Amino acid sequence: MRTTELFAPTLREVPAEAEIVSHQLLLRAGFIRREAAGVYTYLPLALRVLKKINQIIREEMDRHGGQELQMPIIQSAELWQESGRWDVYGPELFRLKDRHDRDFALGPTHEEIITALVRSEVNSYKQLPLLLYQIQNKYRDERRPRFGLLRGREFIMKDLYSFDRDEQGLQLSYQKMHDAYTQVFRRCGLRFRPVEADSGAIGGSDTHEFMVLADSGEATILFCEKESCGYAANVEKAALTNVLTKTGEDLKQLAEVSTPGAHTVEEVANFLHVSPQKIIKTLLYETEEEVVAALVRGDRDVNEIKLSNALHCLHLKLAGAGTVQDITGARVGFAGPVNLKSVRIIADLEISALVNAVSGANKDDTHLINVNPVRDFTIDIIADIRMVQAGEPCPRCGSTLKEAKGIEVGQIFKLGDKYSKVLGATYLDESGQKKTIIMGCYGIGVSRTMAAAIEQNHDQDGIIWPVAIAPYHVVVVPVSVKDENQAAMAEKVYHRLVEAGIETVIDDRPERAGVKFKDADLIGCPLRITVGAKAVANEQVEVRVRKTGETIMVPVDRVESFVLDQLGKL
């Protein structure tokens, strides 16, 4: 491809709309353009990357027993009503009506359609297992679309659904997909981790997220420092197994102390000269059914996902100042579990081990000291409801946990019978018994993976594509196209590479070399080949590795073998 013909308009300025680096670079390097909030056109360079990711995904899905099909994007509301999700799904669902006033949605996911399809077409155990997938635009009407392709309203997904006879079959399909996903991201050339995750609204039991590691990632991962252990989890999920026991300390007498203006844990700790570990932090949450008081140690944070799961509630938010005043009789900052009426108390595991602790007194500017669980207040639910932190012991092996940031690019779920039961997808087993099909679902964000690859692989000059998903492998830059010898040699190098099957761009624009180097760095193909005056004189060209900046002089007559060799090493 010639740069003079390639539609890849680069920008010198960082677009104001772009908050994060992948968004900035995708715009600047001419990969995408914004059409509406969270809606983008993929220009030719981006489409080449997406196709390579898709191809890797297809190969791995097929190799692991998947069959590709394509379901519609517009989905009739009927099946969503049957599954019950039409009413439950919030404003994230794009809804529309056809000319006959019938309801449709733009598919955010395809559990209903695929389950109904399998319900119609599968009758016998002989037809199972079945793994069906598609790669397609998906839709989610985000309240605040942002971060470019990381949180769009139209995005590309691979979604696979597995259909098995039983949980054992599901476990096999799940493991197949875990392996396939590992292969996909490995082949894409990304550093990533599969982590245990919370299954959230989709339901089901086990689930893993595949995280591309990047400092800009919005997810926090905790992983065991011991590689042989392998434990890794989204911080939302990271579980605790350690049971604390009380110290032998004598229980002292409960007493009220005045703590004027001390609202925060830090203020109270300083004021009373106690460690935050001795303080009971009391937070009031509202669910769709009740207000609860959640207790964690002063040095901990509530994990709202664990809290939701423990309460079996759908929605959860911190109570407002008015509610806090009504329930505690005090301003925010002075709530505590002692004599707290009319709400249930849910305490983190660590709370029951506290002796002679400090808590709010439900009275302005006042705290209690020598608070002791059971003696001074009743806990309704004891559960793991706090955030685990780096430095704590690994719940699997006891070594120390470390922290990393990641971008979720894939997730695999065990759905069980959640959809097949309500939609009636069954099969007959060997003895003619009707059984419910057991399902799993498995997603990869394709456009998101492209953006995550950039978050992980870039420098101040631009993108650094992993070879496997680079839009082109090599850009050939004649320093001056006006110099006939340079132009001729650049063409010669270009044709040698193309004939060797190497995906190559020649930057044949009559621009200054500096402009062309800048664009080459910005677009980020793995190798740049510079053809200047010296090259012409010595029949040698300079090959520059984008990732390391290393330059090597290579004779023109073996440039293609050198390039193939370098690409293999990168």
Added chain:
Amino acid sequence: MRTTELFAPTLREVPAEAEIVSHQLLLRAGFIRREAAGVYTYLPLALRVLKKINQIIREEMDRHGGQELQMPIIQSAELWQESGRWDVYGPELFRLKDRHDRDFALGPTHEEIITALVRSEVNSYKQLPLLLYQIQNKYRDERRPRFGLLRGREFIMKDLYSFDRDEQGLQLSYQKMHDAYTQVFRRCGLRFRPVEADSGAIGGSDTHEFMVLADSGEATILFCEKESCGYAANVEKAALTNVLTKTGEDLKQLAEVSTPGAHTVEEVANFLHVSPQKIIKTLLYETEEEVVAALVRGDRDVNEIKLSNALHCLHLKLAGAGTVQDITGARVGFAGPVNLKSVRIIADLEISALVNAVSGANKDDTHLINVNPVRDFTIDIIADIRMVQAGEPCPRCGSTLKEAKGIEVGQIFKLGDKYSKVLGATYLDESGQKKTIIMGCYGIGVSRTMAAAIEQNHDQDGIIWPVAIAPYHVVVVPVSVKDENQAAMAEKVYHRLVEAGIETVIDDRPERAGVKFKDADLIGCPLRITVGAKAVANEQVEVRVRKTGETIMVPVDRVESFVLDQLGKL
């Protein structure tokens, strides 16, 4: 692939919902399933066919200078308002609102988005020409979706847009695409014709449709019997160039005759013993602005598209009985141009050559004889407004026109400045002058092409895929999988073929041979290889050609070379 693992559920019965053969066979052979009216899931076999068509299209678009990108499916209303089409486009446009109540449409076509993109990114003549395309789901909310994939509401399209400096550049791009389309349909193995067509609502000047020839086609094509001439046109477009002159006959005196109960041309001709060629057929049409009287000879039919174009109107329909009564003072069947007040008269070219003709008298049960244009009535517009018929002379060379039926699978348009002008897509030429970009647009219905291929290539037993777009090339059928020797030889043949890169299915189901043969014919792969008892005895297998029914015995040890050879010949 093994049939026991392939998700291709075949049906024995012809589904009641399917009116035409491609729809029936796509359902029966397990290629598609209906999700809603005009909305389908493409099962694995269909997706394989679609991907092959897409690949051929991509190769030809790229070879002819196209660059692939991908625009969004959901389009903000703003650009459509800017182009004026938001209000003009009828209920065929799927419209929706996002959570912030902003208007969007599901793209039926992408002129607005691509023109706005080029408006932002192209400034200089150096960036032109530019040919950009995508392959994507498109949406049209048909009032009555039917014929399966031939008239769906969600369908797959390739749309390319060309951007040139001037009409001359457009002509080159147009010719490139004409060539590319010819290659695409040739490579798909289809019999087709490019035909002149009417440009209709998209506007612009030249346009050609690419028609797959099939008796079930809804379009009528007229083409010159002389191959060297090459004239071919959609009957809607087929033009007339022959000028008729009046006979030398003396003009006789206008007279009224009673024609009780004679409404139709045939009845009047019989009653008055005149040829239909002597009768003036008068039809009243309503447009959005007026009622007009359209006159054609009794042996001709009005071509409503030509009539619309001649009147420059958007909508056109035959006037109802009430309007006819109001304007002519008579029942339907007795309208005529003489003394017809208050409407404009538009007459076909042939009308002005009539002498002593017959027409309705605008009076019940009465006609006029010896009607002569100019003397007896005034014509407001003379134009070519009739249907051309097979048997008439070719407008290019004068030879005889023949008729064929076709299915439109592609259309290419010269848009000119229709979109670039209103959206302000300009460039600076060599002298710094601002000029409007000149555009063309070029569509291929991908899913429609798959259906058209079936309409053209099938028999009573099922589909007969052209090799280039067949889902698989060969199906290997062991007559009895319970016979270990047969099963083993079938596996051997299967592996030889797969290793030779031949796309092969082995029907390893424990079904009767008859069932497997029926399914093989239904699905329609080009070759079937039967492995029975005789095959095992002689180390020979039977290769059957789906298209001809021919069977050839082939030694197992050279089955793959024979198959490759056969596929090359088909």
